Amino acid sequence: MMHLSPEWLHALRSFVLAIGSLSLNHPAAIGSIRQKTRRISDLSLRASSYLLRPPARTFLRSADSVKSWDWLWQPSYGRRWHERFYRDRADPYGCTVNPYEKHKYDRTLDLLGGRRYRSALEIGCSEGAFSEMVAPQCVKLLAVDISDQAVERARAKLSYHDNVSVEQATLPMDMPLGPYDLILCLDVLYYLPKDVLIAFLPRLEAALNPGGELFALHYLGDFGQAMQGQEVHELMSARLGLEVGHDESVPDIGPGGAGYRVTRLVKPSAMTRGAGGGRRSR
Template sequence: MAERPRLRSEYFENLYSASPDPWGFETSPYERRKYERTLEVLQDRRYGRALEVGASIGVFTEMLAPLCDELLGVDVSEKAVSVARQRLRKYSHVRIERRELPEEMPEGPFGLILASEVLYYLPREVMLETLARFEDALAPGGRLLAVHWRKETETYPLQGDEVHGLLVGNSRLHVRETIVEPEYRLDLFEDGR
């Protein structure tokens, strides 16, 4: 079967044109449960500098902000970035930027990189390149947290379980915690340096 193409910014701009919250980040019980679980896994430490990839409209960014001294949220959609900037304007330690990864990966080091429901938009080789960029940008002892929806879709280049299989099989980071729920999988990786 031919690999599905990478989903680019136009795809996401169209989604945000049709709805200001296309995945229901503000209202979805699924998103709320996943956010709470993600915060539970992360709240055992404070992060000096963190990167949230796929910040969208900033719903989780706002929840993550209290755990960070400096937080950079990035998204490929200018529409989403605009909404997130408004939502987070009261936080002087949070910046939101439009970037397309891995090509526009911000310079590290980061104590935390969070990739929630974004890596399956990339074909295999681009996803692995993104993982390498994440590893390069992590501070010694830093963490990479990946969480993805596990339901099958014909739209995305990869499925959630595929993403996590590739991460576990190709990362130099060690897995600190894995949570597998029917709807999503979460892996917390840590740099051993």
Template sequence: MVSFDHREPGTDPAVWTPFLDTRSAAPVDLGGIGSVVVLAPHPDDETLGAGGLIATAADAGLPTHVVLLTRGERSHPDSPTTTASELATVRDDEFTRALATLHPGVTASSVGISDGGTREHRDEVTDALRRALDDAARPTLVVAPWRGDGHRDHRIAGEVAEAVTAEAAGVSLLTYPIWAWHWDDPSASAQPWDRARVLPLADAVRERKRAALDAYASQVRPLSGAAGDEAIIDDRHAAHHLRSTEWFFVPEPTASRSRESFDAHYERKPEGWDFERSWYERRKRAVTLAALPRERYRSALELGCATGVLTAALAERADAVLGTDISAAPLARAAVRAPGARFVQASLPAEWPAGRWDLVVMSEVGYYLSPDDLDETIDRVLGSLDDDGVLVACHWRHPDDEAVSSGDAVDARLAERWPRPALVRHVEPDFVLSVLPGPGVVSVARAEGLVR
């Protein structure tokens, strides 16, 4: 955690100028974006870090919404003239006026977490962002503080934004620095400049940003001449944010769960999960098999077959079954459990097996894949599935510390990418199951000739 004092002069804004002039960064591209959601830990963070982007997006007609987490009432903890309650009311009004200055069409919601308390209320931050995304037109650009900014509330907001956007379909993320300009050193910068994006600001937008910042009188001017009432954002600090450009970072790409982590899991637990004794597992397996629209298949592919318990059941419904897993250890057990099936160790989607299939099963696998790997896996399935084939995807809906997304996020992405509606979609508190058909699949009754 970075330690800094906002009362110290900090890095001279002029020192950043030659550094930024030499940075090569892709521009922020709002083309194709359906809406923008900005996460602000305190009133004024949205203007300092993303005021130009807010104004630019709103000018372009994009619905733009700011989620304010705290009221910023602890900005002057040593003030002898103003209480925290009084400051909260002042900053509420300043926030409203600042947004109207950036663009009158910008909307906002306030969560009301205590200033400095986001760590203790992380779930409320998560819920607030998810609610905003529920109402946002896709594709949605989320803009949130950079998690390395050095302020605890900024870190929590950044971490939550990364987690929520990683599991949401049709959502991208940009993060903005606030205090890093103050404490960081351009000669040995800690900021991820290899992932930087830059937004040039039109003169009129820059002037509206300047006016919006000026609306925060409690922050840019002293509350009084008394000690403890000094300006939080003096001219020197404001200069960092009133440049002709705004700078953002894209999050580091999420990696799929590693082979090493699965190997370690099977070393601790050779059977992996309690597939055979757990009623939950046995019932889920029965639901999965019951959802198959055909009694028999020519060629089935199971992605992430683990120790082969489901594979053995699939072998009773298919002429040929291939099971794959990233780890070698469970495949040895799977070969014993399902001797009629074939098994290959493979890291998907890169090591995709050759062949065509009329049944592909993805059970409890998708949320271990990065967004890019999940998309490529979907493409691979579509490219190797026969017209009369189906993909059956079943995923746990509760948190998993080893997962990189969630079962709901995987199911949503499958629905978004699959070219046809689901034939079956079963949702309950513990898992979600979807059967996604090829172009030649018809309903069971139609296949049986019961309806025309």
């Protein structure tokens, strides 16, 4: 324990008396000091919070007891944000009227080539605009979205499709197990922070049947999302043991003419692996 010498005690006593005198004789000055002190403390706490949030999220995500906390997985454009986004208007993304959306849907259908899929998963289905288009190619289609309101509207839109089910899911923690012949990720994976996407990619791969396709398309502009579209596709190509069936960038479309990138990845079958097949482009 530290002991204060008489000299220190005298100095401390003088300081306390000076503050007390200032408080009595100049109340405005002491009030200003208090306000500045509070402001500095508040700024310090905010700065500390911003610095500590990323490592805290990374640590907490590894704990089984908190895996139901949505904010850990979707810190920016999470469930609450999307519920507000859908609350006051129908089709807030313009999926049925936006030329960019029409272009990407048409290109996706072209690349799917009329193939028939026994089981398919659409991640980020919104109100079901593309789900309705791709449903005829699927024996069973599970469409999921983070927003309860979007899911409710998608269910109404798709109610006459007996082969389609729509569920609320916050990914990656609510990832359906599958397996699937087709997984669609259209303008959705760049909402995930990079560390979350890296952890999520193996689960996407595991949910594919041999010969199954992982189809990703993302806008290449910047609107404040957690990741850039190019980075998402580079990570997918680098970290997944899937063959590249198709990969292209489409320019001069979407806000600012930023364009989009579309990639179709195929899970090798046992025969392909046995023949020494690896990651290849078709």
